[in-house]
Structure formats: C-alpha cells, structure tokens
C-alpha cells in the first residue's frame with residue numbers, strides 16, 4: 001500500500017465516522033426542537049446505534065495501522081494530510097482508551113441518574129439523587145482509571161481529573177486549572193464584595209417589560225447577521241434550552257428561547273449561540289468530514305460564544321450601534337433609555353445562586369465551587385452525601401449567598417446527572433480564552449472596538465477566522481494559545497478585562 005493509498009483509506013474511514021456522528025447530531029437537534037415528548041425512548045436508541053457504529057469504525061485496528069503507517073511516512077508537516085493524521089490520532093487515542101463495556105454501563109447509569117435527578121428536583125432534596133449519582137460516579141471513576149492519562153506521580157484525584165479532562169479538554173491539566181482558579185478567586189472574590197458594598201438601584205430592571213416574540217426574533221436575527229452569522233448556511237429555531245449544533249460547515253443550527261417579559265434572555269442567548277455558530281461556519285472547508293475540520297475542544301468552543309456574547313455584545317461600542325435599533329423595536333421599554341443606562345443594565349453584576357443566570361464577574365466563582373467539589377469526590381475526601389453542605393459553605397465563602405434548598409444548590413445543573421464530571425471547567429476556560437484572544441486581536445487590529453460603534457464586526461471575525469477558525473483542530477488548546485498569544489492558558493487578560501470594565505461601571509477605587 002502506498003502512502004497515498006493509506007491516506008485515502010484513512011479518509012474513507014473518518015468520513016464515514018463523521019457522517020454517522022453528524023446524522024446522530026441531526027437526530028439530537030430534532031429531539032430538542034421538534035420531537036413530541038414520548039419520542040424520547042426511540043430517539044435515544046437511534047442515536048445510540050449511530051454513535052456505537054461511529055465508535056467501532058473509528059477505533060478499529062485498521063485505523064490504528066493506517067495512522068502508524070502515515071505517521072512514519074514523512075508527510076509535509078503543515079499540509080492538510082498531516083493535519084488530518086494528527087487530529088485523527090488525537091480522537092482515535094481518546095476513544096480507544098474507554099472500554100466499550102464502560103461506555104454502555106455509563107449510559108445506563110446516566111439514564112437512571114437523570115430520572116433520579118428529575119425526582120430530586122421535584123422534592124428539592126439531594127438525598128433523592130444521591131444513590132443513583134453514587135453509582136454513576138463509581139463508573140466515571142472507572143473510566144478515568146481506564147483512560148489513565150494523568151501523570152503517574154500525582155495523587156489519585158489529580159490523576160483521575162486529568163484523565164477526565166483529557167477526554168473533554170485535551171492538553172489542559174488539573175494543575176493548570178488549579179492555578180487559573182486560584183488567580184480568579186483572589187481577584188474576583190474581593191471585586192464581587194466591592195460591587196456589593198456599592199449597593200445602588202437595580203440596574204437590570206430596565207430589561208424587564210413587554211417584548212412580543214416576533215419583534216424579539218426580528219431583532220436578534222438582525223444582531224446575529226450583523227456579527228457575521230450566515231443564515232444561508234445556518235438556521236435559528238426554538239428549544240427549551242438554547243444550544244448550537246452543526247452538521248457541516250454549511251449547515252449550522254442555533255436555538256433560542258423567548259421570554260416575553262425580559263429583553264436580555266433571548267437576545268444574549270442568540271449572540272452566545274451565534275458565537276458558537278461562527279466558529280463552526282469558519283472551520284476549514286478543505287478538512288470537511290475529517291477530525292481536522294472540527295473545533296479544538298468544548299472550552300475553545302465556549303471562548304467563541306462568550307467572546308461574542310460578552311466582550312462584544314455587552315460592550316459600549318456594540319450598544320452605541322444597537323441601541324437606536326432596539327429603541328425603534330421597543331419604544332415603550334427603551335424609548336427613553338440612555339446609552340449609559342443600557343450598558344449598565346446589560347452588565348448588572350450581583351451574586352446569585354444560579355450559575356446560568358450569573359454575570360461576568362460572578363460566573364467563574366460558580367465554576368470554582370463545582371471544580372473543588374469534583375476534586376473532593378474523586379479524591380474520596382468528600383462523600384456524595386456531603387455535597388450539599390460543601391456547596392453551601394463554598395457559595396457563602398466565594399459569593400456571599402447560601403441556597404435555601406438543594407434545587408437552588410447542587411441539583412441546579414444537569415451535568416452530573418449525565419456523568420459530566422470535569423465538564424464545568426470548560427466554561428471558565430472559555431471565559432479565559434475569550435479575553436486572551438480579544439486582547440490579542442485588539443493588539444493586532446487598530447480601532448477594533450471603535451468599529452463596533454459603527455456596526456463593523458467583520459475585522460474581529462476575520463481575525464478569528466485567520467488565527468483560530470480556519471486552523472480547525474490542528475493544535476490543542478494550549479498549543480493554539482501559545483501560537484496566538486505567546487502564552488498558554490493564562491487568566492491575566494481576563495482578570496484585567498473584568499477589573500477595568502467593572503471598576504468603571506461601578507465607580508470603584510482602583
């Protein structure tokens with residue numbers, strides 16, 4: 001077999017895997033957007049079958065042999081072929097390390113844990129969820145031990161957490177995350193306290209009112225188009241929880257949920273999901289249907305949504321451009337609103353109990369709570385029964401608020417019920433990367449933010465296309481950051497951005 005033949009053979013395999021995965025994604029999209037409630041069971045079976053076929057195809061011995069042969073073949077390192085080989089090797093190694101038996105066991109246990117989670121939420125009691133979660137957690141630990149990606153000289157909790165990160169955030173280590181969270185905690189906890197001490201009126205009230213859905217929809221379509229989301233290669237639909245999914249670089253779906261009484265919910269969800277969508281629409285067309293043509297990781301994906309939602313969508317420049325449009329759409333609510341009041345409203349910061357409602361200042365502290373609890377669970381320092389108490393204690397220490405029951409506490413997120421341990425840090429990684437990339441873009445592109453006020457967002461999108469989107473999954477998270485910013489995962493630009501922005505917004509002494 002020549003190198004060219006081997007490459008073509010590998011390509012055929014990854015294309016088939018891609019098509020199976022994307023077909024499963026279409027079924028997943030339909031499940032959340034169109035499917036009647038009772039269709040759940042059949043849909044789970046259909047998606048499961050496609051995923052199993054994809055997994056088996058990808059992890060077959062033939063794939064390993066082809067990858068070995070091609071790695072030895074001296075392909076030009078910057079070429080498409082080498083990129084496809086490197087990116088395929090990464091997903092191949094990842095998928096191959098989790099035994100099929102465990103995949104099925106986790107799926108089953110997650111199904112039961114999800115049911116228990118729903119029941120526990122109805123009763124607002126963690127104890128109802130705890131036994132099923134305990135079984136699921138045991139299996140996740142087995143997965144982590146099977147993957148065994150952590151450095152051997154580490155303690156058990158770090159080794160296991162590293163293994164789970166390897167599956168979701170390849171290239172990012174637990175030690176790196178601990179350093180990031182330590183920096184964030186020491187910067188953000190006092191900032192939250194200083195903002196709280198200022199008191200003042202409820203700035204966010206401006207966003208409450210009566211906002212008919214059709215007008216919200218017209219407005220958010222205009223906003224996502226303005227930042228560059230291509231509706232000829234994408235769609236916007238409705239679902240209970242907003243999300244983004246893509247089937248190809250030319251078919252990217254986002255969803256939103258409308259709240260008739262709140263302006264910000266759908267609008268910012270749309271900017272967020274469109275940010276994810278812009279990444280997908282910018283992935284390298286030449287690498288379609290291969291692992292190279294995919295996003296780097298969920299954290300990098302999240303950096304794109306947060307960049308457009310927060311650093312662009314909550315900036316003064318953006319509102320200089322958009323406030324007149326919003327005033328026209330909703331004269332009763334915003335006819336009299338000043339630019340200053342609007343910018344303050346969309347950036348109102350206040351400690352809250354619920355992560356998904358958190359603002360830019362407090363958000364990462366919610367993640368710290370979860371990260372520390374997860375590490376405790378993996379180390380065995382913390383039992384499942386102890387989680388609510390640990391939750392209350394950490395929320396009080398970092399955010400100064402305490403949940404009155406478990407629904408407002410440890411039962412609020414779906415992640416743990418589906419086996420998503422070590423998944424939360426991706427959100428913080430996203431925030432941190434968004435600020436680092438934005439700082440790098442500002443240094444490269446003169447007048448970047450000034451352009452927002454004129455509705456010019458293309459220079460930022462072009463920069464992201466060049467430095468991130470068009471490279472696909474050629475580099476892992478740390479290597480990509482190293483190339484673009486000269487440093488790896490570094491929280492400094494994020495801390496600087498948050499301090500500057502919120503010190504000004506809340507007239508804090510610097």
Ligand code: ZN
Nearest residue numbers: 272276302305
């Ligand atoms: Zn997101």
